[in-house]
Amino acid sequence: MPRFIDEAFLQRLANLRFIVKGRRKGQLSGVHTSPRAGVSLEFSDYRAYAPGDDFRYIDWNVYGRLDRVLVKTFVHEADLPIYLLTDFSASMDIGTPSKAQYAAQFAAAMAYLGLKELDRVGVYPFTDRLSPGLPPRHGMGQMGKILRLLRDSEPGGHTSIDQAITEFLSQTRENGMVFLISDFLGPGGYEEGLARLAHRGDDVTVIQVLDPSDVSPVAVGTTRMVDAESQQRMVLTVGHRTKEQYEQRFKDHQAKLATFLLSQRIAHFAVTTDRSMEHFIHRDLRAGGLLS
């Protein structure tokens, strides 16, 4: 697998950061606001002093005016667990570069962005099962592990997004920002899993990685088509009429997916592998309000 991220690419990502919807509960300090009071520069509220409170946070002006001992509370800047669920089923092995390569590169870029913002990032490759993956950790040491994991993951097997999400929910207790990266072209369902994920309170973003031939196949005449996952075969004469019919079906498929994701308030970005990753991140994701 080629290098995911080069130095120049990272530099161009340096000014980006995630836009997180609402306040997130987090365990460790980060740069995302948390409903918990904490230590930061941004004042939040007063509360009565309780034994054990840090004397330094007693507001002595208020004490002078009101003769009450109150301690200041601040907005807690919590870190954000970022989960990168990346599809490595056989259908992702289509194209040059393959969808799996593109997805891995995208996941690596997102991981870098998260770790740069002191968030914890975890990666979970999946097919019809969830791989052990890397639980969320912060620090650039995690970046190396993520890159190795993505590099060593080989596409293969069937896709089951529902099953993968079910296993993901059982393995992770803390909600966070979830990137689900897949082509969404498998026969298995995705609705149930995504609905459960959204219900837990995760900030879910679906990145649909497609090969240009998935969107608009080439009319090449009689072709024996082989399903990358099931290896089922089908002989079809693909002319312009069939091509148009396929494209219409694909649009319907996309519309159905978009409608469902919208109903679940899940952000959806579709990208083909012939599009520059940099353009996709800098233009599409920023325009879509995912990054600032």
Place this chain on the structure above:
Amino acid sequence: MSFLHPSALYLLLAGLLILLFHFLRSRERQREVSSLLLWRGLPGDPQSRAARLRQHLDPLLLLQLGILIALCLTLAQPQLRVTEHSPSSLAIVIDGSVSMRTETNTGASRYEAAVNEAILLLGTVPPEETLVIQLTEHPILLSTPADLADPISALQASSPTWYADGSLDGLMTMLGSAGGPEQFDRILFLSDRVFPGLPANAETILFDEGANVGITAFAVRTNLTSSGVTAFVEILNATDDYLDATVRISDGESQATLALMLPPNDVDQYVIPFPASRGSVFSASVEYPDDLPADNVRHFALDRPIDVRVYWVGERNRYLVAALRATVPVTEVDDVNDADLIIVHRQDVPLVEQGVVLLVQSGMEGVVTLGEAHDVDTVTAASPEHTLLRSIDPDDLRVRQAFHAEFDVPFDVLLSADGMPLLAEVRDDSRRLLFLLFDLMNSNLPVTVDFPLLLRNLAYDLVRVPAALAFESPEVGDVLSLRGRGTVESVTDSADAAVEYSNTLLTFTPARPGVYTLTTDRGAFALTVNAPASETLLRNPSSQRPDETIRAESDRFLPMWPWFVLLAVLLLLIEAYIHLGIPLFSRRST
């Protein structure tokens, strides 16, 4: 249309492999898709007739076969013969030098290729209008307009010689005897080199195919301070590659070898010690399978000096004996008739009618009479350019007294002092007499280096003893002298066959390289003859190559291969175009 390499057409059989692979391959294209989910239930397009035809007649297959045919035709080098204007008279000059023996890629030698080319050209001209010359340093008229002999037969019967390239002057002389070069509409040179300064009506067809590695110089020197010899070899690598080669020096009994890396298009000299050698005839061979083996071997013989047979008369002088023995091997004989040199010291002798005589402080009846001694001072050379005075400096000589000499015959004074001859020569057809007209022991001559030098010059010039350290390397075509080794009895070549030589001039001109044997009354002497080193050529630089269009004025052979290369490239581009999925024919969507 003819082919230069028709055997390349056998490569067309590779088309069977292409067809085999085509039919073994699945007739349908196979394409992996992410999922059949969206494809299922699609009715598919009906196949058009053109599509069905394309399915059976794969354009890629046709293109591949076309490319194969074009490449095979390219390799076969087709040429179209176009006969245009035929000259009314033609002189063909075919290079018959050694280098034309080089084998070409077709297996024929350059000479054979040139002969074939010449025969093609001669077919367009009547025999009585043609002149064919084999040009070497000894050019031969193979056929003249006056001859009734068929020039083609003369050419076919000819073969390359072992001589070096001929000169243009010699050729012009020969053409002049046939009416002059301007008499011919066209003079065609078939050679492996480009002759500069050709007449305006001359053209050159080059035959310089073939790789050559050859020895261009070889000499052997006897080691002065240790046993054995040292060989000096110069090797030319006239190829474009670095070559691993082995040079072997042999004296017939033992040998020395040296492994070499020969740089391309370069000449290098090598010194090869051969301490085990006891021989006197050597061969150097470079072991590399090139296309001209003729120059891969070179011979060299250390010339064996013969003893000078000396007959002494009178008192012996040990300085004279020592100086003579220091310069040449000496054998004293008792019979004056067997002597090469008669030395007379301090004694008057009767007249000698023939032979070589050195008279020291001696008179000869009827030639010279010695008188009183007179004091002399400065020695001068009366004939400083005389061969007997070679390397001698008269200023070093100190002579106290010289004898007055009364000559009865004409004589030449070589050295003199105060007008009195010190060294004089009497020379006629049958005898050479050299007179030292002073007392040796009353001069410093015996203790100077000039004394052995004088005796050496005497021995080599008067007696004609061959040089012991001769480094001449005769080549085929050189005139070799047979003098100085005694009375010639025979000359034989490497195969022990007798070789003709000139009895009067005592010379012979070898026509082949090898080791010849000269037999005289003084023994057998090896004479080594080599192929001319000038024939080991570097390839003609491209700047010298004649324009191809010049050669085909009357019988033009148009090379067709560039067109087939173009065709192959075009077909390859079309195949790449199709392979990349760009449809050749635009279709209207229905």
